[in-house]
Amino acid sequence: MEILLLGAALLLAFANGANDNFKGFATVWGADLLTYRQALALATGASLAGSLASLVLAQELVRRFSGKGLVPDAVAAAPDFVFAVALGAGLTVLVATRAGLPVSTTHALVGALVGAGAAAGGALNLTALMQGFLIPLLVSPLLAALLGWAAYRGVRRRHRVPDCACVTSAVTAEAGSALALLRPALSVMVDHAVNCPSGPGTVRVTVGGVAEGVHVLSAATICFARGVNDTPKLTALLVAGHLLGAGRSALAVGAVMAVGGVLFARRVAETMSRRVTRMDADQGLAANLVSAGLVLFASKLGVPVSTTHVSVGSIAGVGAGAIDWAVMRGVLLSWVATLPLAAACAWAAAVAV
Template sequence: MGSTALVVVIVVVALGFDYTNGFHDSANAIATSISTKALTPRVALAMAAVANVVGALISTKVAATVGKGIIETPTGGTAGLAVVLAALVGAIVWNLGTWYFGLPSSSSHALIGGLVGAALAASEAVKWSGVVDKVIVPMVLSPLIGFGLSYLFMLLVLWTFRSINAVRANRGFRWAQIASAATMSFAHGTQDAQKTMGVITLTLIVSGHLNAHAGVPLWVILSSAAAISLGTYSGGWRIMRTMGRRIFSLTPPSGFAAQAVASGVMLGTSAYGLPVSTTHVISSAVMGVGATRRFSAVRWGVAGNIVVAWVLTMPAAALVAALVWLGVHPFTT
């Protein structure tokens, strides 16, 4: 297969990954709003899709981190492109597997794990300092921050509105959830669509279609934003049930608190180009607000399964990507 044809294949596969990212992670932005009946499912999905596009157009800092900060630019023409293709396939396989079992794992870390696994299999250099500083450390800290801040914020909400009639408070927080869900979807666009932009940009650099110092082309930004938005609108109902009901039975105040904190963490990290997981942040925020009622109110067995998926995501996607590279490499040399 020629270099140009392989580039086209990789771009299509990358947008396919972006689509799976959308339906896999749509639960992150809107499950809490749907579970508390602040929004109907289709209205929530449409709003999330639009906000994702807007978020994807705002910044490309995370895209630069994924495209240039995780592995060295692969060499060898079509052989280098095989590394990118293998990374994408590894991420897609993990996305589909966790979606099937309803586990809200990280599409972001699946893609990064795929890049690392394919690069190692191809004997390409991995920027381990970048992986540690911009991926591993934020991966560990962001859920802890999400849990702690949501716990404290929920306590503040409970104390502030302690004398308000519960029916009136729930009605008001349902309206507030619309705003927090839109903000969460916007934050999702500033993070997750960026990863696909980074991979496509990396592909264009490897193939010689783009200068290594150039920015992300506009068509890459628009196509990535469109793909993740279409995926979001298709809905990830299996994961939505886990996020909205199985971890903790959310109320409008707790749903608002979880979304508000999670979106703040996402926007803060994207401003610094840190590719953190939307899934990790919102899941831990839901656990945090649930713990304010009592620790036993959180279904820790479900939470434990989610954490196991978090831990396995990068190595599992890396392994699949390495195997895929071994399979496609003979046809690209």
């Protein structure tokens, strides 16, 4: 059973990486600031760093996703229960990844906890289920969409003020002798970028260039936050199964998530970056700032929000006027199906073992 449990837990980590690793850089690739390979490399590195940081920043999530408090402690500690949870959630996320649908590993884990708990005959703590899991998962994408809409309007205002500083050097001639005296002169101009001169001797610093750098940094912050938020949820399975300690579990989960992302992130990346809505750099920056802030804040408090739900919600909020509703309906339906599908898979796995 230990080998099966380890395999199921790492399968879930692999599926999580394939579905989630790229999500922070979806807006960067969607705005064509980086190539897919460049974005994937940065996303993988930031997610791995977040996995390591989770040992310090998100210990409460390890306890919450062990199942304790949701089902009786005796059930939560049983290897069969942990195996069923890992396998049910892992299969659900793999199916969604194959279809290119950005689903929530958090949602899948909650469904799997419910399904495996029901199969084990333990009484579910419905109050803990609603307050500790379902309400945060339902509220977070709506809050992200609202904040994304507001943040984009704040970022967009920067176009109403000068956004370029130009420093131009020139050489002037002074009369007064047979040989003109030459002296350098500097001029500084602050205006909109289209009005700033360009050419030899001119140095231009634009707000847009700085904003692009901030956008990439915000994307890395989301991937870091995702690593902080998701790693403890998967680490909890290895710790509950008494397979590895928290430190080694976080290392193993982080490494396998990185491999899953490198190999199979492309389909979900296409959906989030190119298909949900069109976005420019300003919209992408606003969406990322909202996503990173919400996920890090929730991780610190031990609140189980979904990076997927928050990211898609913020992207939809900033690009509300250009949403492809056919694609968005498919994404929303996959969110609705995630919990019952994971519950059914976990229930079947628990019954089988």
